[in-house]
Amino acid sequence: MDLRNRKLSEDEFFTERQEVLAQWKTGKEVDLDEAIAFHKSLPPHKVCVPVLRQAKAQGESYAITGMGKATVEEQIELLTYIEKEGLANYLGTTVDSFSRQNHYQEAEKGIAESMKKGRSTLNGFPIVNHGVTGFRRVIEAVQSPISMRYGAADPRLIDEIGYAGGHTAGAEDALMDFWHHHSKVALETVIATHRYVHRLIGYYEEHGVPLCASCQGLYGAGVPPSLPMAAILVQILMMAEQGVKHIRYHIATHGHLPQDVATADVLRKLAREYYARFGYHDIEDFLSVSFSLVQYPLEPGSAFAVVFMNTLMAHLCGAQANDIRTVAEAKGIPTKEDTAYTFRTAKFMENLLKTQKISVDPHDVEAESRMVEQEVRCIVDKVLEFGDGDVVVGTIRAVQAGVLDNPFATNPTSPCKVMGIKDKGGAIRYLNHGNLPFTNDILTFHKEKIEEREKKQGKKLDYDTLVSDLLAVSRGVLVE
């Protein structure tokens, strides 16, 4: 495998494509020319990019969340309900976890079982099994754009079918997928499959179809913002190289507003800087925000408080998408009522907020921005150094070396040496920075912040404190 950051030629792409489409019987339904024509026939309100653009223009953020049922009928019922009752502007297809592992045979069983039982026994919509024709029925039934949501080491067939079916945004994120969505797939493999799907998106773009990729870097529980930000920055360079033109950055916030806003600000700024440095000049970016996925509250009173905080953060960060979990998140897969109810609340909160100029103390934001920017530069510079300027090569080495790392990786080859913890104000800091290439200034800053909380709590912060941090939101507090 030639793993440098270079655009796949059309030849390479189409050769690989034959193998991809052969993975499951519905692969043969995909006809790129037909799909491009279909996309061009979609009205703008069914396309993600113009809808996100509209959100940006109006300073509004639209609620988004996962939505997935086993059958086409159930999926249509779910999405139309959320549109109508939840006043949704932006819909999603959450892919079930069998499909995420490319176990289409098991997904097929799940569909059959769901039909028999009359209720979905899958935790998402099996895009591949339903094929292009299946999803076309869904996109025809709704009035809003639909984005894919999943994490998969090999998302190639999902994307081929998903985009041909009429999705106009996706979730191809190699590092996220490597760290969190598989335990036994090598990073090289994940990067290669993602290069393919980014090239697929690039192909659509070359033919005048705007698709919005997205990138979060890593799942954020227990992780200070510089690490996911570095993971985003290295990846958007890979995406851009393959021809991706529209990217939604997703940040997982921790509820400490100065830190959250600083994260959004610095990310937008550095992304522009790195695009420019590598010569990608026409990328349009969007932002989404969600509370970091820690334990969510079981009881609805506090669950609504989380929706509130998520919406406030999205507003303050200037996000176009308010990526929320429903108030039933801690209970299990939400019902359509749960989702609609939550969406409506978020919509009305947003209505009340959208024209208001409120802001977090600018000095606090600046202090956080300065730190996170320094940290990110340390990491990304090291990645590029590792790759002699090539971001793919550098990323692979950096992940091995723990220069890009994660405390809760599923993949056992990951060093998992870093660990974050909240300071006394609720901002997240490095308790352990593992092999992150930080300067002494940075380390001192984090140490001091942690000492402040230790002083307040009268004890050393340890793994126990971390547990309480992970459970804090479910108990309705920012930090205990």
Place this chain on the structure above:
Amino acid sequence: MDLRNRKLSEDEFFTERQEVLAQWKTGKEVDLDEAIAFHKSLPPHKVCVPVLRQAKAQGESYAITGMGKATVEEQIELLTYIEKEGLANYLGTTVDSFSRQNHYQEAEKGIAESMKKGRSTLNGFPIVNHGVTGFRRVIEAVQSPISMRYGAADPRLIDEIGYAGGHTAGAEDALMDFWHHHSKVALETVIATHRYVHRLIGYYEEHGVPLCASCQGLYGAGVPPSLPMAAILVQILMMAEQGVKHIRYHIATHGHLPQDVATADVLRKLAREYYARFGYHDIEDFLSVSFSLVQYPLEPGSAFAVVFMNTLMAHLCGAQANDIRTVAEAKGIPTKEDTAYTFRTAKFMENLLKTQKISVDPHDVEAESRMVEQEVRCIVDKVLEFGDGDVVVGTIRAVQAGVLDNPFATNPTSPCKVMGIKDKGGAIRYLNHGNLPFTNDILTFHKEKIEEREKKQGKKLDYDTLVSDLLAVSRGVLVE
């Protein structure tokens, strides 16, 4: 009646008192010495003033709302439930509307009927009928302080029994009660009964018992902030004269955050100024905030958004009390579950917010502050001029003359010439300033603001627009 702003002598007070206590049989239960001793035996967590002080010290705002059932047993069940399940720090006794009209006989019937039916058929707790002994059972059963909530032209017996029973805060607000709670009682009468209850509070204070009075001025739907603020300012001078030492100002906000914050800021500033001018030097003040009582949303999704906005406003205004309506407000008298659920949500929102330094654009706040301060000075100066420096005399004349006015008064003697309307950003402005003694600068400002919305909507603002303003929040928007 000698209606000047002068403290009632003990003689006058005790003479009037005999008549008051004779209004209903439970009056004879009241023994002031015993009551003072009882108050002194209460632990601080059952007393409003120290609890509000604690909120102030911690920069937190506690949820408060109405709570009232027909029988003592039901009331205890309600309050203990809200304490436990709603995590309440501050409780309330809402008085039923028969008692507010001093129709104790009908309240008695309501109690009997409620006992027979096994469910409350009264819309509040009939304080007078249950007497001192009845309420003592309530205050003993809970762990938080209890404040009275009602509006009554003659609150004298309610207060005598309520305070002797163990309430540590009340709601004696003459202008509010005149305008909104009766249609046939003269302002002079209302001011006189309120002078009595303020003097009662003063008596407790003289004997070392801190009680917290409160004052809102007028119910705020369709009213720009300067009018309620003027109504508060004239009244706190009356309260202070009778010996009231702790006052909670209540502001009804409209959701336009710069205007709301400006209202809080200017009110605190001017109150201090007027206290000083009239020589009241030891008043401690608190603030509560609620969304102005317009039509509330029927469906819970948007009702939660209102809780959210109320909590955010309370936080931004630096209020100690977050005066919320439950998510069932538009449905009817809330169940205990409705209240607990709403309180818990507000509590968790507050937990997430309380340490965060967020603020409304200071230039916007300053612009609003400048206007509201000018407006209030015009009104209050005129009131004082009317009374030759005496605030009681001035207030009575000002209300007749519509210099203190209200668009939705119940009392038909009120001119009701003013009318407010939202501007395009959602701040409320004078559509009609009636007889308010405003300068041309002020009038031009309001006119311009209204023209901006007219331009945006492409039509003249009229009574129709006002209806849509009153319904806006129930539709989940700030302004349509």
Place this chain on the structure above:
Amino acid sequence: MNRDKTSKRTLVTGVIGEDVHIVGIRILEYALGEAGFKIVSLGSQVSQKEFVEAAIEVNAGAILVSSLSGHAETLVPGLRDRCIEAGLNDILLYLGGYLQIGETPWEETEKKFKAWGFNRIYPPGTSPGKVITDLKEDLM
């Protein structure tokens, strides 16, 4: 009684009992006035007697009673009888607001108040337009 078109279009409005909620009825009065009705507004805290006396005086086509306090069940029964006693045989009685405490299904509430002689019952959130249409229909 001989009632011409104009008097039919005269409406007596008010809030019954000890109730002080005034905003809803004020809004309705405004909308009805705009729609060409003549409004005789009694304001809030109006007794049954006051409603009937006013209706006689202006020879009204309908009495619009508002009740928000939750006490309607005890406040409105008997109004129809008083009207009949006063010779207002065919006067329309409309009632609206928050008509009872607790969560009873709307159908039940409607049935109950209709049995007390009200021609139409309106829940919270009623659009003034609906009331105008109904009045026009009923007063034809």
Place this chain on the structure above:
Amino acid sequence: MNRDKTSKRTLVTGVIGEDVHIVGIRILEYALGEAGFKIVSLGSQVSQKEFVEAAIEVNAGAILVSSLSGHAETLVPGLRDRCIEAGLNDILLYLGGYLQIGETPWEETEKKFKAWGFNRIYPPGTSPGKVITDLKEDLM
């Protein structure tokens, strides 16, 4: 099999099936380690076969299975039989996480999974302390 106290205190942990949720089990591993147990962590996406093989290899006292994806119903039946086949006759089987999709009462869920041979079943929000107490009791 002759099992001494030490091996009894050895626990095999992992997340079963295609499931990648790792945080809960990591937290438990930490707490159990602090409480003196020896942890053999298999991480996520572990098959029944891998659980049994590891338990034999380290002569474990219990297997702690985590499942959050909602697919436990299809993933865990048969594990007890495999253990018996492998001669792990008295090994404890604990299961925890989000055990099914939809809102079934907890008692039903517990009954169902116990019938499949699990000694104890834990819902979301389980405190690590509870697991420690239970293990100490069951391993006595």
